[in-house]
Amino acid sequence: MSDDGSIGESLRKQGISRRAFMKFCAATASVLALPPGMATVMAETLSRARRPSVIYLSYQECTGCGESLTRSFSPTLENLIFNVMSLDYYETLQAAAGTAAEAARTTAMKENWGKYLLVVDGAIPLKIGGAYCTIAGESAVDILTEAAKGAAAVVAVGTCAAFGGIPHAQPDPTGAVAVSAVVKDKPVVNVSGCPPVPEVITGVLAHYLTFGSLPELDHLGRPKVFYGETIHDRCYRRPFYDEGKFAKTFDDEGARNGWCLYELGCKGPVTYNACPTVKWNQGTSYPIQSGHGCLGCSEPDFWDQGSFYQALSTRTWSGGAALGAAAVAGVAIGVGAAVVSRRRRAHREEEKRP
Amino acid sequence: MSVVGDFPVRVVGVEQLGNRGRLLAVVNEVESLLARLADSGACGSIDLRSMPMAPADRDGLRGIFAEGEVSAVIRALGETEVYESIVRGVWWVTHRSEDGRIAAEFIEVTHMPEILKTPPDDVADGLEVLHEQLAALDGERHRA
Numbered sequence: 001m002s003d004d005g006s007i008g009e010s011l012r013k014q015g016i017s018r019r020a021f022m023k024f025c026a027a028t029a030s031v032l033a034l035p036p037g038m039a040t041v042m043a044e045t046l047s048r049a050r051r052p053s054v055i056y057l058s059y060q061e062c063t064g065c066g067e068s069l070t071r072s073f074s075p076t077l078e079n080l081i082f083n084v085m086s087l088d089y090y091e092t093l094q095a096a097a098g099t100a101a102e103a104a105r106t107t108a109m110k111e112n113w114g115k116y117l118l119v120v121d122g123a124i125p126l127k128i129g130g131a132y133c134t135i136a137g138e139s140a141v142d143i144l145t146e147a148a149k150g151a152a153a154v155v156a157v158g159t160c161a162a163f164g165g166i167p168h169a170q171p172d173p174t175g176a177v178a179v180s181a182v183v184k185d186k187p188v189v190n191v192s193g194c195p196p197v198p199e200v201i202t203g204v205l206a207h208y209l210t211f212g213s214l215p216e217l218d219h220l221g222r223p224k225v226f227y228g229e230t231i232h233d234r235c236y237r238r239p240f241y242d243e244g245k246f247a248k249t250f251d252d253e254g255a256r257n258g259w260c261l262y263e264l265g266c267k268g269p270v271t272y273n274a275c276p277t278v279k280w281n282q283g284t285s286y287p288i289q290s291g292h293g294c295l296g297c298s299e300p301d302f303w304d305q306g307s308f309y310q311a312l313s314t315r316t317w318s319g320g321a322a323l324g325a326a327a328v329a330g331v332a333i334g335v336g337a338a339v340v341s342r343r344r345r346a347h348r349e350e351e352k353r354p
Numbered sequence: 355m356s357v358v359g360d361f362p363v364r365v366v367g368v369e370q371l372g373n374r375g376r377l378l379a380v381v382n383e384v385e386s387l388l389a390r391l392a393d394s395g396a397c398g399s400i401d402l403r404s405m406p407m408a409p410a411d412r413d414g415l416r417g418i419f420a421e422g423e424v425s426a427v428i429r430a431l432g433e434t435e436v437y438e439s440i441v442r443g444v445w446w447v448t449h450r451s452e453d454g455r456i457a458a459e460f461i462e463v464t465h466m467p468e469i470l471k472t473p474p475d476d477v478a479d480g481l482e483v484l485h486e487q488l489a490a491l492d493g494e495r496h497r498a
Contacts, residue, residue, distance in 0.1 A: 008475070018473040020430035023449050026469070027458040030401050037399065040468055047475075236408055277404055283456055 007084045008047030021047065031203040031278055032215075033225045042210045046084055052209060053112035054119060055105060055147060056090035059133050059140040060167040060176055061122030065158035066092045068195035069202065084209055085117070102136050109150050117208060118151035120144065120179045123160040123167040127175030141182055148183040153214055155189045156180065157201055162190035162221070163300040170304050180221060189214050190221040194297035197278050200226045220300070222272065231268035231294045234276040237261065255291065265309040266293030273298040376407050377414040380461075384419075387463035388443055397464035403456075419444055419461065426470060432457070436467055 011021055025046065026039040034042075058066065070093075087093070088108035089101070096104055108116065122140075125132035130139030148154055156179040159165040167176035180188045191204055204223055207215045215223040232238060240246070240260040247254035247261055255261075262269070271294050275286040287294055293309075296302040380400060387398035402412075419439035428434040432452040438445050445467050449458040472480075 012475070012479075017430050018475050019428055019434075019469060022469055022473070023428075023430055023432075023434055023457070026449055026460070030403050030458040030460075033401075033404055035399075037397070283403065 006047060007049050007051055010051060011047070011084075018043070018047075027199075028203060028206045031199040031274075032207055042206070045210050046206075049084075049209065051084060051086045053108050053116040054085045054087050054205075055108055055116055055151075056087065056092075056119040056121075057140075057144060057147060058091055059120070059122035059124050059144075059161075060174065061158060061160050063092060064195040065121040065161075065201070066090075068193075068198045069157070070198075085205065088112075088116075099136070105147075109147060113150040115152050116150065117205070118147055118154045119157055119205075120154065120161045121157040123164045123176035123178065124182055125167065125174035125176050127173075132174040144179065144182050148186055151186055153187050153189065153208065154179060154183050155191060155204060155208075156221075157191050158196055159192045159194045159297055159300075159302065162192040165194065166303050169301075187214055188221055189217065189223060192220075192222055192227070192298040193273060194295075194302070196298070197226070197274055197280065199278050200274055218272070222298075226274040226278075227272040227298065229272065231271045231273055231275055231288070232266075235268055235288055236276065237288060250291070261288060261291075261293040262313075263311045264293050265307060265311055267296030267299070267302070267305075267308075267312065268294040269312060271296040271299055376405060377411040380405070380407075380411075380415060381418060384441075384444060384461060384463060388441070391443055391463050391465075395465075397462070399460045399462040399464070402459040402461060415461075419446055421446075428469060434469060436470060 008021075022039060022043045025042040029035075029039040029042055032038075056066075086108075089105040091101060094101060094104065122133075124130070124140050124144060126141060130141040133140040135143060156162045160167055160176070161179045164172075164176050164178050164181075167174060168178075178190075180190070189204060191201055193200070200223075203226065204215065207213075207223075215225055218224050218227055220227075232241070235241075237258060237260050240258070241262060245254060245257075245259040246263045247257075247259045248263060249255065250264065255264075260266070266288065268288065275294070276288070279286045279289070295308050296305065383400055387400070390396050390398060402415075407415075419441055421437045422440040422442065423438060425435070425437035428436065432450045432454070434450065435448045436445060443463060443465070445462040445464060447460045447462055447467055447469065448456060451457045
């Protein structure tokens with residue numbers, strides 16, 4: 001077979017069979033909620049395409065997003081996403097360091113100007129001229145601004161990159177902002193989450209590689225395919241919410257019976273993400289299935305919304321206007337329970353008063 | 355506390371949540387797809403991971419679409435198990451990663467799942483391998 005430099009040829013050289021690649025595409029199409037038949041189209045398209053250049057920049061972050069990405073699917077399936085793209089710069093994974101690393105970035109930018117995919121994780125500090133985060137003497141904001149100029153599209157991975165995240169939390173000492181606050185003339189996809197579900201990250205990359213375009217986005221710039229419904233809408237405990245069955249503490253009968261965690265502070269009704277369907281650790285579980293409420297980590301300012309253990313009904317969540325349709329649908333019993341919860345909490349607070 | 359079992363906690367897992375009604379919806383969808391396959395030959399499939407099914411729903415599905423006459427295992431980056439159910443034309447395809455976890459799972463309504471067919475590139479590869487074998491045999495014949 002001729003070497004045409006395509007992704008398919010690259011995979012064949014590494015001994016990855018066509019069926020193995022189809023399997024990867026089937027898993028990716030599943031994550032992207034594409035019709036299952038699209039796996040074949042995806043395999044055809046990707047195998048003929050040339051590997052696009054990807055530049056991955058990391059700023060004010062904890063590397064949790066990178067950890068998440070490198071644990072998508074099994075180690076071997078995960079490798080495939082790196083085989084279908086040319087990851088030309090990623091400080092966490094690359095062997096090069098110092099000037100050699102920076103040279104790799106500038107070379108990739110020059111050779112692929114206008115065509116590369118720019119992936120960013122972490123917030124960008126703006127105070128004191130961006131001095132809180134510098135690499136090789138350049139500020140994060142300057143590197144990002146320059147790199148974004150030559151990018152075909154920008155993907156902000158993680159809540160820090162998407163919305164400022166924890167660096168932006170009060171008192172925000174560094175003036176941390178989201179990627180979209182710096183890059184204003186290019187499409188920016190926000191793949192939020194702390195960290196994002198790994199398959200969601202690879203799914204967005206695979207969508208771009210397959211279709212040459214970015215997926216449809218919601219009002220916060222997130223792909224609708226993953227962030228189109230609330231955690232609550234797709235939660236397997238939802239029937240208990242509808243029946244008004246709630247765990248009151250983490251060790252009561254309701255908790256043991258797997259009832260709804262709404263009264264224990266679950267932010268599922270106002271949080272848009274794919275956790276209930278894609279799940280974590282190769283589809284093993286997600287926080288609610290493991291007995292803990294959703295923290296709302298894929299929403300803006302989730303860190304400044306008060307206690308993770310306070311029911312939504314007892315306080316104001318800044319995203320309250322975006323309460324999911326299903327949450328509203330469950331209002332007949334749910335609100336009743338919320339009122340009971342609020343009364344109970346108020347009663348407890350009254351009891352505490354001297 | 356010596357072992358975890360000593361904790362006085364009765365864990366009622368999701369497997370005991372019972373049938374929450376999604377089973378009937380999926381079976382009805384399969385019925386529609388199968389009717390379409392019979393009428394027009396059009397294939398269809400259902401992505402089982404896209405639905406938040408309770409384990410009881412899943413067990414119910416497994417019962418209705420239990421293993422029939424045909425089954426196969428594909429070993430490519432982990433095993434993929436494929437079987438035709440007792441409802442002919444309805445296939446259950448489970449893609450597993452190398453550590454055995456399910457990476458994707460589908461009910462396919464088709465004459466033959468795509469993953470079982472030999473892709474054209476593999477046919478070309480097969481031909482190449484066979485040509486090499488023939489050349490080797492030919493060389494042996496000349497040396498003899």
